[in-house]
Amino acid sequence: MPQYTVCVFPGAANDTYDFNVNEFTIYAVTAISVLVLAGIITCLYHTSKMFTKSSRSADDDYLASTLRPDELKTLHLLQIDADAIVLCGTKPLASGAYGDVWRGIYAHTTVALKRVKSPSPASVHDFIHEILLLHTLESPYIVRLLGVRWRRLMDIEAIVEYCDLGDLRSFLAASTEENVSWSTKATILESIVYGLVFLHTFAPVIIHRDLKSRNVLLDSRNGTKLSDFGTSRILDDQKTLTNGIGTFQWMAPEVILGTQYTVAADIYSFGVILSEMSTHKVPYSDALNASSGRALSQQAILSKVTSGALRPTFAEAAPSWLLEVGNRCLSLDPTQRPTTLELTVLVRDFIGAATEY
Structure with missing residues (x-):
């Protein structure tokens, strides 16, 4: 019976194949994990954004409900187009416990903008009543209210005359x-x-x-x-x-x-x-x-x-x-x-x- 010699070579091809499969699997799992994580982050971001928007809208609605119709009407009569005022500088002119005062330009005139530092429905409600009171005080010895601006009622700002020598x-x-x-x-x-x-x-x-x-x-x-x-x-x-x-x-x-x-x-x-x-x-x-x-x-x-x-x-x-x-x-x-x-x-x-x- 004839004798055959069988030569067995090292299994380099199979090892390489196994390595490539493993490497591909790792990359695939990593990519899928990244995509899933990105999807979760995106979902959480949009959910948070929707919640924040909903919360802000609720704050605006609640704030408006605490004001009398005549008070809301007065605010709208005092309202200045938000884009008509240019904010100047990166720091406020003055900063207190409850509010900041910034310098701005309106109708080619320097003005002061006063805003609530950490707005909440209660603090903004008090600020609005300060605005409404100031609106009634017309005297050369009282700082003059020029108007108000807001995109959301919770972000309302008072626009007052600017005094160039400070306090x-x-x-x-x-x-x-x-x-x-x-x-x-x-x-x-x-x-x-x-x-x-x-x-x-x-x-x-x-x-x-x-x-x-x-x-x-x-x-x-x-x-x-x-x-x-x-x-x-x-x-x-x-x-x-x-x-x-x-x-x-x-x-x-x-x-x-x-x-x-x-x-x-x-x-x-x-x-x-x-x-x-x-x-x-x-x-x-x-x-x-x-x-x-x-x-x-x-x-x-x-x-x-x-x-x-x-x-x-x-x-x-x-x-x-x-x-x-x-x-x-x-x-x-x-x-x-x-x-x-x-x-x-x-x-x-x-x-x-x-x-x-």
């Missing part, structure tokens, strides 16, 4: 007692008083409740104006105000204590501004603990103010008329403080005295 607090901080004349200061104080006269003789009466140097704006052409009416309240015969609203250094003792207060609380705040005009410093920044020599805490300041043990400091070189009216405005007893109408008479005298000072 009084910044103005005082950037200057010294010596390089700002008392005639200039008296003119600023006069405008503040006239702004308060307008509010306190309004029908019904309006209490600002957050009068401070940061809320006094200065303009090279249009003078001095009061701003920020977010905490302002209308006072009538049926309403009693007891909420402690304001910035603590400028708060009247009765406001700190949470007892009933009136427009006299604004007069106290004006007295604090008088002290700032003399020192150029933030009120109570010089108040120290007698034993440690450290700055007093906010709680300690509030306690001393309500007991009458602490008052804002006046500079030694301050004119006598400033000290006189300042002490009256800072009286612990609200009934002993002058009214805004009394202040107008005093301020007129101050203007003459300041010119000679």
Whole structure:
């Protein structure tokens, strides 16, 4: 029987085939996994987007439902085309706990845009009522509302006149007692008083409740104006105000204590501004603990103010008329403080005295 020799070669071809199959399987599984993952992410994105859109729409609907028909009508009458305003800069002009102010251009004029920092239906509702209140306040001593803009009601912005010299607090901080004349200061104080006269003789009466140097704006052409009416309240015969609203250094003792207060609380705040005009410093920044020599805490300041043990400091070189009216405005007893109408008479005298000072 013939003998055959069988040659067996290494199975390189089969190994390569198996390797190619395995490699293909890995690539295929990876590709499918990536596609599935991308599909899941896309689905989640669109679901989230739809949910956000639905949530925002619900917020807008709820917000609109909290406003009276006449309030909504007023907002629409005040509405400015959103594209007609160009925002300037990448940072706000001013930033507070609840809102930001930006600079913009509208109709070839520089304007200020105020918006809520973290909008919620409640915070935007309060902001809208500030807008509606400001709309009723037409005075050369009150910052003027030019209109509002929004694409969604939750994103509403107030468009107000721009004051090119900034706020009084910044103005005082950037200057010294010596390089700002008392005639200039008296003119600023006069405008503040006239702004308060307008509010306190309004029908019904309006209490600002957050009068401070940061809320006094200065303009090279249009003078001095009061701003920020977010905490302002209308006072009538049926309403009693007891909420402690304001910035603590400028708060009247009765406001700190949470007892009933009136427009006299604004007069106290004006007295604090008088002290700032003399020192150029933030009120109570010089108040120290007698034993440690450290700055007093906010709680300690509030306690001393309500007991009458602490008052804002006046500079030694301050004119006598400033000290006189300042002490009256800072009286612990609200009934002993002058009214805004009394202040107008005093301020007129101050203007003459300041010119000679």
